[in-house]
Amino acid sequence: MPELPEVETIRRSLERRVLLRTIQRVDVRETRFRVPIDAPGLARKLLRRRITAAARRSKYLLLHLDDEQVMVVHLGMSGSLVLSPESAPLPRHAHVVLRLDGGEELRFIDPRRFGMLFVVPDRDALSRDPRLVAIGPEPLSADFDLAYLRRRACRVRKPVKNFLLDSTVVAGIGNIYACESLFAAGIHPRTPAGRLSGERLRRLHGAVLTVLRGALRSRGTTLQDYRDSDGRPGANQRRLRVYGREGEPCLACRHPVRRVVQAGRSTFYCPRCQQ
DNA sequence: ATATTCCCCTGGAAGC
């Protein structure tokens, strides 16, 4: 479900409400994730800790604790992290529940269990963690500049759509924003990345920034179940130009939007606007 | 190196 704009929106909503609060109880109700959760270990690490910062790297949420530990949460396809009064009924698939002081619970809800939740001892361990170490620059940081993109695209033969989805190239771009960025740049998703002209790479770079910033302003895309930690949906679905619009007229030229499959994922594009 | 394909899961929508 969540790509960079959604995870960043969740981070911001958490930052407003969980900082400096203490974890009073750890309830692991389901341990069977792709990487199983060690329930006693998790409780031992988190109990009585205060949350001191809410950060993000790529699609990973990083909740820093008062003893240098960092709780890492990845929401996979269907995950959410919701803050609710403990009196509110527990929804299905609330697999980890952290009771905070003040009578609220931080609930990790993930029907498909593709997500991850684990704790690392400190920032150093975080920066060396194999899951994070190979991730490319944040697209909205100065590290993701045109020179970098040119260098990475050079001689790459894979389709530019797959290139954008490669987390070692750039962090946080998933299927929706890859499709939308290519439409905004007017680039065909099957174009080999290394064959894009300097001008087209410049347009792609600008399109990625514009699309992600717009999605952040709209607080993310809610297709079905995405919510921030206050339970609010995003509004960016109204701004999607091609994603999910197979067969519907292109908003620029009326030609039907096409869907193809690349690396097992749907790609939506306008065959007329994206050559 | 790179490109598919499959897999991990559940649930909703669409088709019959």
Place this chain on the structure above:
DNA sequence: TGCTTCCAGGGGAATA
């Protein structure tokens, strides 16, 4: 109504 099939925002591994 009920059954089956397909599809889904991620990511990693296995396979050609």
